[in-house]
Amino acid sequence: MSAIIDIYSERKVQLINITSEIESLVKNSQIKNGTCIIYVPHTTAGVLINENADPSVASDIEKALKRIVPPISFEHIEGNSPAHFLSSLVGCSLSIPIINGSLQLGRWQGIFFSEFDGPRRRKVIVTMLSSSF
Amino acid sequence: MSAIIDIYSERKVQLINITSEIESLVKNSQIKNGTCIIYVPHTTAGVLINENADPSVASDIEKALKRIVPPISFEHIEGNSPAHFLSSLVGCSLSIPIINGSLQLGRWQGIFFSEFDGPRRRKVIVTMLSSSF
Amino acid sequence: MSAIIDIYSERKVQLINITSEIESLVKNSQIKNGTCIIYVPHTTAGVLINENADPSVASDIEKALKRIVPPISFEHIEGNSPAHFLSSLVGCSLSIPIINGSLQLGRWQGIFFSEFDGPRRRKVIVTMLSSSF
Numbered sequence: 001m002s003a004i005i006d007i008y009s010e011r012k013v014q015l016i017n018i019t020s021e022i023e024s025l026v027k028n029s030q031i032k033n034g035t036c037i038i039y040v041p042h043t044t045a046g047v048l049i050n051e052n053a054d055p056s057v058a059s060d061i062e063k064a065l066k067r068i069v070p071p072i073s074f075e076h077i078e079g080n081s082p083a084h085f086l087s088s089l090v091g092c093s094l095s096i097p098i099i100n101g102s103l104q105l106g107r108w109q110g111i112f113f114s115e116f117d118g119p120r121r122r123k124v125i126v127t128m129l130s131s132s133f
Numbered sequence: 134m135s136a137i138i139d140i141y142s143e144r145k146v147q148l149i150n151i152t153s154e155i156e157s158l159v160k161n162s163q164i165k166n167g168t169c170i171i172y173v174p175h176t177t178a179g180v181l182i183n184e185n186a187d188p189s190v191a192s193d194i195e196k197a198l199k200r201i202v203p204p205i206s207f208e209h210i211e212g213n214s215p216a217h218f219l220s221s222l223v224g225c226s227l228s229i230p231i232i233n234g235s236l237q238l239g240r241w242q243g244i245f246f247s248e249f250d251g252p253r254r255r256k257v258i259v260t261m262l263s264s265s266f
Numbered sequence: 267m268s269a270i271i272d273i274y275s276e277r278k279v280q281l282i283n284i285t286s287e288i289e290s291l292v293k294n295s296q297i298k299n300g301t302c303i304i305y306v307p308h309t310t311a312g313v314l315i316n317e318n319a320d321p322s323v324a325s326d327i328e329k330a331l332k333r334i335v336p337p338i339s340f341e342h343i344e345g346n347s348p349a350h351f352l353s354s355l356v357g358c359s360l361s362i363p364i365i366n367g368s369l370q371l372g373r374w375q376g377i378f379f380s381e382f383d384g385p386r387r388r389k390v391i392v393t394m395l396s397s398s399f
Contacts, residue, residue, distance in 0.1 A: 001299075001397065002299070037301055037361050037363055039363050040372075041371065042374075043315070043317040043372065070334055072329055072330065074322075074326040074329070074330075075322040075325060075326055076323050077320070081323065081330070082330075084317060084326065084327060085326065085327050087316060088315070089355065089356070091360075092315050095361050125363055125370050129395060129397045130397065
């Protein structure tokens with residue numbers, strides 16, 4: 001069972017909370033036990049999990065990610081190598097267990113689409129696998 | 134099939150070897166072929182795989198992770214933004230194949246719960262999915 | 267369903283494109299819907315997804331990864347702690363959805379085995395799980 005979430009980023013580097021969209025998909029799937037795979041089919045974006053309560057956590061992570069790119073000269077002519085680098089560092093794929101119909105996010109966890117070369121139109125592929133048990 | 138591992142960290146940044154607990158769960162599940170998903174439901178911790186032989190590898194990784202946090206001022210009032218950042222960088226989810234009843238860790242690989250804001254009581258969710266083949 | 271890809275790296279840090287090998291395995295598996303798990307059983311290598319078009323993107327990522335290792339003194343006597351560190355940062359496991367028989371890579375995405383301590387002989391474990399739907 002798969003679905004696509006459409007995303008419109010507004011800033012160059014931006015964490016966008018997609019937790020509620022994914023929780024709805026899990027609920028609608030009626031899968032009792034299994035896993036939810038969140039996949040970003042882009043090379044200058046990713047997906048990460050972090051705090052869903054205080055929004056300054058997401059903005060601190062954005063700030064730190066921008067600063068972690070080393071100050072070297074890149075060759076790729078489009079000029080967005082920092083975004084490609086951050087995409088590979090953060091990763092584009094996550095697997096979250098589903099137990100008794102509920103996505104096993106921790107109390108403070110939210111799922112964030114991670115834009116590194118916005119603003120752009122993006123998509124996230126959400127796939128749910130049911131366990132054989 | 135799912136289980137929870139309880140963890141008690143003792144230091145601020147600490148890699149804790151949980152390989153044997155996970156291998157026991159895989160064995161007890163009697164799954165022949167499939168995947169084992171290791172999920173950390175926290176926002177200031179993660180999970181990684183690295184060398185299980187010389188303990189100085191884990192301590193070198195702890196040291197490098199502490200140093201990779203950029204020296205910027207963070208806004209999040211709890212003061213643990215470096216831990217949130219490292220959690221997103223290392224990641225909180227891993228998928229390891231199970232083939233012929235055996236978790237496919239390489240010869241030198243171990244699984245490490247990664248504490249970035251200890252000491253704390255933590256948990257890891259371990260879910261096994263059987264393939265349909 | 268699982269298979270092993272053999273890899274021979276030629277440089278210390280090297281991204282090696284394994285997209286076509288993995289796409290063949292997915293095709294041959296005849297799985298319609300499910301997920302493909304790509305797993306690297308080594309502690310000084312990893313796997314990442316990034317641009318498959320302009321080869322300067324991969325070389326820019328190699329360059330940035332080398333530079334992101336902090337200039338600290340490591341204890342591990344083999345001298346390859348930077349490679350262990352990068353392995354944990356990039357990660358050794360990826361899950362990519364399969365929908366209607368097709369691996370859901372984005373238009374520009376390729377899968378790269380990531381060598382951090384070459385040249386060496388390496389392997390990648392590719393496991394496909396079929397969804398129950």
